[in-house]
Amino acid sequence: xxxxxxxxxxxxxxxxxxxxRQGCTGRSAISTLELLGFGQAGWGAxxxxxxxxxxxVTAAALLIGAVFGAIVAAAKLSGIPLLSALGxxxxxxxxxxxxxxxxxxxxxxxxxxxxxxxxxxGYEGFLGLxxxxxxxxxxxxxxGAYQAEVYRGAYLAISRGELEAASAIGMHFGLRFRRIIMxxxxxxxxxxxxxxxxxxxxxxxxxxxxxxxxxxxxxxVAANSTRQYFLFFIVGGALYLVLTSLSDRVFNQAERRANxxxxxSTLGQx
Amino acid sequence: xxxxxxxxxxxxxxxxxxxxxxxxxxSVSVGFxxxxxxxxxxVGGNRALSTFARAYxxxxxxSPLLIQMxxxxxxxxxxxxxxxxxxxxxxxxxxxxxVLSLALCTAGYSAEIFRGGIRSVSPRELEAARAIxxxxxxxxxxxxAPIAFRHALPAYSTEVVLMMKSTALxxxxxxxxxTGVAQRLISQTYRTMEVFLCAALIYLVLNFIVLQGMALLxxxxxxxxxxxxxxxxx
Numbered sequence: 001x002x003x004x005x006x007x008x009x010x011x012x013x014x015x016x017x018x019x020x021r022q023g024c025t026g027r028s029a030i031s032t033l034e035l036l037g038f039g040q041a042g043w044g045a046x047x048x049x050x051x052x053x054x055x056x057v058t059a060a061a062l063l064i065g066a067v068f069g070a071i072v073a074a075a076k077l078s079g080i081p082l083l084s085a086l087g088x089x090x091x092x093x094x095x096x097x098x099x100x101x102x103x104x105x106x107x108x109x110x111x112x113x114x115x116x117x118x119x120x121x122g123y124e125g126f127l128g129l130x131x132x133x134x135x136x137x138x139x140x141x142x143x144g145a146y147q148a149e150v151y152r153g154a155y156l157a158i159s160r161g162e163l164e165a166a167s168a169i170g171m172h173f174g175l176r177f178r179r180i181i182m183x184x185x186x187x188x189x190x191x192x193x194x195x196x197x198x199x200x201x202x203x204x205x206x207x208x209x210x211x212x213x214x215x216x217x218x219x220x221v222a223a224n225s226t227r228q229y230f231l232f233f234i235v236g237g238a239l240y241l242v243l244t245s246l247s248d249r250v251f252n253q254a255e256r257r258a259n260x261x262x263x264x265s266t267l268g269q270x
Numbered sequence: 271x272x273x274x275x276x277x278x279x280x281x282x283x284x285x286x287x288x289x290x291x292x293x294x295x296x297s298v299s300v301g302f303x304x305x306x307x308x309x310x311x312x313v314g315g316n317r318a319l320s321t322f323a324r325a326y327x328x329x330x331x332x333s334p335l336l337i338q339m340x341x342x343x344x345x346x347x348x349x350x351x352x353x354x355x356x357x358x359x360x361x362x363x364x365x366x367x368x369v370l371s372l373a374l375c376t377a378g379y380s381a382e383i384f385r386g387g388i389r390s391v392s393p394r395e396l397e398a399a400r401a402i403x404x405x406x407x408x409x410x411x412x413x414x415a416p417i418a419f420r421h422a423l424p425a426y427s428t429e430v431v432l433m434m435k436s437t438a439l440x441x442x443x444x445x446x447x448x449t450g451v452a453q454r455l456i457s458q459t460y461r462t463m464e465v466f467l468c469a470a471l472i473y474l475v476l477n478f479i480v481l482q483g484m485a486l487l488x489x490x491x492x493x494x495x496x497x498x499x500x501x502x503x504x
Binding site: 108202219233244245 | 328329332333334335336337338340341344345346347348349431435436437438439441442449452453456457460462463466469470473474477
């Protein structure tokens with residue numbers, strides 16, 4: 001529980017009350033540059049590591065979401081009423097419920113599950129789900145709901161004629177999937193996947209409630225321990241901006257690459 | 271399934287719904303007005319204002335809402351001139367900080383949505399309006415705004431639903447709305463699944479109502495686009 005408790009305690013003590021003064025004057029010799037630098041008192045290195053951690057959580061979440069998304073999209077497209085109802089339920093619930101709630105579900109629910117498995121195996125006491133795993137899983141499940149819609153839309157964008165032509169020359173499902181469906185789904189899904197990535201990048205900030213030292217959490221810790229709330233949240237926010245604008249660029253490149261075989265005249269129609 | 275527990279959880283969570291709704295209604299309406307201001311700056315033609323609006327949209331869409339909320343809640347309190355300023359009685363309240371940051375954030379997203387709506391207004395309609403002598407505010411009020419808003423409405427209703435979900439973050443700055451109460455229940459009872467189900471149900475119902483409301487609005491705004499009902503036989 002302590003993981004989420006930090007944010008809940010939320011007491012907003014003024015920087016200069018109950019003994020904070022000595023702390024402040026003691027630290028006032030440290031300049032902003034030193035606070036953000038890589039020296040002894042600097043948070044620079046930690047913030048950089050935290051940025052990488054944010055990227056790692058988001059990337060893991062995107063991969064987990066790709067698996068969930070592909071399964072759910074297949075279920076929704078299957079035409080079997082029960083499966084498509086389940087798929088619709090999944091996308092409705094995980095797109096309609098606050099991300100924070102899903103993170104609590106996975107983190108606390110996962111820990112309870114792991115603990116009871118541990119007890120069944122004879123281990124007494126509390127076992128926690130690792131916060132990286134819980135965070136990536138939670139953001140991945142949410143991302144999966146969005147990715148499912150992206151993949152479904154991309155599949156529906158494939159021209160029916162091509163699928164019929166593939167069947168007509170005798171391609172069985174596996175071959176058709178590999179040669180016709182997959183490459184085109186990925187191409188049509190590219191812009192949507194870029195949006196999902198940006199969404200997951202921002203959702204990953206919520207994983208900080210599990211105590212994982214990603215960018216949001218590290219900014220929070222740095223802000224609390226130096227009492228420079230404004231500075232560190234600005235810096236944290238700026239690092240997020242760097243991440244989002246860089247990934248925007250990467251996805252634009254990827255989109256262009258995925259479309260390089262398309263004549264530019266048809267591009268306009270997409 | 272322990273129905274007594276589910277029922278008592280539901281009752282506890284439902285008591286927090288008014289706070290969620292208040293956060294939602296206030297931040298959506300303040301955000302809407304703010305978005306109008308920003309989109310006006312963005313498309314108004316003044317280069318400095320347009321650059322500012324661009325930067326605003328970039329910053330508020332590019333960074334997580336949580337960090338914006340913490341910046342407002344913890345960051346502002348750090349400065350003495352704000353603590354002694356006239357606005358402190360308001361900014362001291364977590365609820366006000368939550369509404370403020372939610373509104374600032376949604377304004378960035380909504381401004382882009384409204385800009386898309388404005389771009390979709392056919393230049394011919396504007397030309398026609400100018401040709402019959404409309405200019406300035408009248409043109410915006412009669413021609414540009416209604417058409418742009420109608421085009422923007424589907425995307426805007428998605429944004430409004432996202433706002434309903436975003437109110438959950440207010441629990442992290444000690445505003446005890448539904449998600450905050452749910453978290454407290456989970457840590458008291460360790461019955462994650464049941465509490466999650468109840469809270470999820472509440473949010474899904476709220477989102478459903480909001481979406482229905484937006485669909486009604488869309489219908490009433492596009493009444494003239496639907497085919498006229500067949501004339502009743504005399």
